[in-house]
Amino acid sequence: FLNVFESIQQAAGELPINLIFVFEGEEERGSVSMPKFVRDYEQKLRRADGVYFPICSQDRNGLARPSLGSEGILYIELETNGALWGRGPTQFGVHGGLKRILDSPAWRHIKMLSTLVSDDGNRVEIEGWYDDVAVPSEEDLRLLKEGYRHSTPAVEVFDPEILKEMLKVKCFKGDLERPEEILREMLFSTSFNLDGIWGGWTGPGTKTLLPHKVMSKHNIRFVPKQDIDDLFRKIRAHLDGHGYEDVALRRLAGYPWALVDHKNPVAESLYDVFEEFGVRYTIYPPVANPVLTSPAWPAYVFAGEPLKLPIAGGALGHGGLAHSPNEYIVVEGCEAKYGYIHGLEGMEKSMASVLYHFAQR
Amino acid sequence: FLNVFESIQQAAGELPINLIFVFEGEEERGSVSMPKFVRDYEQKLRRADGVYFPICSQDRNGLARPSLGSEGILYIELETNGALWGRGPTQFGVHGGLKRILDSPAWRHIKMLSTLVSDDGNRVEIEGWYDDVAVPSEEDLRLLKEGYRHSTPAVEVFDPEILKEMLKVKCFKGDLERPEEILREMLFSTSFNLDGIWGGWTGPGTKTLLPHKVMSKHNIRFVPKQDIDDLFRKIRAHLDGHGYEDVALRRLAGYPWALVDHKNPVAESLYDVFEEFGVRYTIYPPVANPVLTSPAWPAYVFAGEPLKLPIAGGALGHGGLAHSPNEYIVVEGCEAKYGYIHGLEGMEKSMASVLYHFAQR
Incomplete structure (x- = not known):
């Protein structure tokens, strides 16, 4: 140039x-x-x-x-952790046999994630998500x-x-x-993607473990006139409204459309x-x-x-x-x-x- | 000795x-x-x-x-994969922005797992699970x-x-x-534990990725007179009955009580x-x-x-x-x-x- x-x-x-x-x-x-x-x-x-x-x-x-x-992009991380929840193992994963007497932050993360999207994974189930499109x-x-x-x-x-x-x-x-x-x-829809998830024993073979935390990463695409701060607030409000006040929501990156x-x-x-x-x-x-x-x-x-x-x-x-x-x-x-x-x-x-x-x- | x-x-x-x-x-x-x-x-x-x-x-x-x-132990692995499903990415993870037009095997895994246990993660929701206890x-x-x-x-x-x-x-x-x-x-209950889960981008920071598969490992404890083969069949029947015929169910280990x-x-x-x-x-x-x-x-x-x-x-x-x-x-x-x-x-x-x-x- x-x-x-x-x-x-x-x-x-x-x-x-x-x-x-x-x-x-x-x-x-x-x-x-x-x-x-x-x-x-x-x-x-x-x-x-x-x-x-x-x-x-x-x-x-x-x-x-x-x-x-x-388009606009918002990248977040969600974490369900026994330490934040106050239930189940809080500091380290414990023996999987203890599931019989302990709550599981890992199952909680699955249940929490499941509330975010429709059964086919394609529609965002957060209240007001599509309001401003x-x-x-x-x-x-x-x-x-x-x-x-x-x-x-x-x-x-x-x-x-x-x-x-x-x-x-x-x-x-x-x-x-x-x-x-x-x-x-492709050009005009908003999406809530599951980019990655991890927790507990992910190596080969078997290890009986009740993990104390599970994390997931999510990339959200949004369009005019949706507002990045408003969407972030709506995610938090959704979690709180479904009883997941303890789930950590972190904003890793993002910018407006x-x-x-x-x-x-x-x-x-x-x-x-x-x-x-x-x-x-x-x-x-x-x-x-x-x-x-x-x-x-x-x-x-x-x-x-x-x-x-x-x-x-x-x-x-x-x-x-x-x-x-x-x-x-x-x-x-x-x-x-x-x-x-x-x-x-x-x-x-x-x-x-x-x-x-x-x-x- | x-x-x-x-x-x-x-x-x-x-x-x-x-x-x-x-x-x-x-x-x-x-x-x-x-x-x-x-x-x-x-x-x-x-x-x-x-x-x-x-x-x-x-x-x-x-x-x-x-x-x-x-007690009896059954250790299984579940895998949701676009190749098995026939929807979403099938051979490798693709750009996360494509969630707008593609189905997500990762979300499917979350939804599938969510059907297995009650909202608090403590009761197994598979039909007939407790019949023989x-x-x-x-x-x-x-x-x-x-x-x-x-x-x-x-x-x-x-x-x-x-x-x-x-x-x-x-x-x-x-x-x-x-x-x-x-x-x-602790001594007499049966449990369905989530030992580990992984898929997609699990490294630091952000990477926008739509994964083609997610895996999880589960350790199940069971008691008399539950039968290990019967429980395994019931898990498969549950998946099939909920429309998850494509989800792979592998038996990694296990023995009777x-x-x-x-x-x-x-x-x-x-x-x-x-x-x-x-x-x-x-x-x-x-x-x-x-x-x-x-x-x-x-x-x-x-x-x-x-x-x-x-x-x-x-x-x-x-x-x-x-x-x-x-x-x-x-x-x-x-x-x-x-x-x-x-x-x-x-x-x-x-x-x-x-x-x-x-x-x-």
């Missing part, structure tokens, strides 16, 4: 627009300092007209997907089905069979089959570039989390209060396997299913082009 | 009774070959009048507790309260407060307080010896599992079909911390709360004495 400015300065003498740079090196930690950064520099950042996130966004078929907004709008659904400008509608390029093959799954929840239905759930208008000027500049370069693109509605390809980015810190700036991310080019040993980026372009995948050169050109298009708006 | 025979042979010339030795080195593996051994040598073993298990049985207060019979008898309860011969009744020496302190528990299930009630549950008459001649010979040496003793009813001090021994292979031999175990002396780094046995005798704890010499004498007393009966 910095090469782009050097080239523009050498060729044109000056940039088409003024820029404020925000560099951040904390993405892997959930960008925890960004909200404070925004508060501290609010007056300066307010002078911006929009936020552009330079990232190559073609997939391996050559289809470009601009990044617009993001405000997506999808009619426009969101129209965007998925019909697209916008020259974009390819998401329902046309989303192939459930490829996803099934990739994930090695045989069916989706509720036996959803139609791309439209699956996309709708970002609702971004897909017609905002930064996004429109991106579409301009895709069309200029003849690249097919698909627009997912705001709070979209396109399958496995969404970058985790703190869109909310710019799109939400207090700045409320239009924000979008994207450029030509393709990279993949982030965090894996063979992480890669395409250096020289190549043909693919939906058209040409641009290499580094095209990526840089497209970033420059975004700036010019935005300047014209 | 072998020293005893040498001494008797040197002093008296011959043993007071004929002996068949059964050595076994498999206790830690659950004595898995013993049933076959008994079948193979049934004709020879039938010639025995009783079975004596030489083991020092004084506790650290000096109180002797003869071993009479044992035939203990305690009136005689069992009388034995606990009143003892037999010169024994000290169990209710007099059982101190719930010491047990609470040892185990670091604040209360027993159902807030049982009276020694009689606690002993009754042994019902031994506390007035059998081997046991009476033991009481003779305790009285002869002036040692206080407490008799727990058959299928007793006195708190934390019961040896895991395959009493059932001799006490049950086809041999149905009277069986008892015990002698003077005290050892402890079996399997721990500081496992010990008392070599020289010492005074304790309920009387003299015999060392190795007294242990050997008492074993010899058991043989003579049995010979007289």
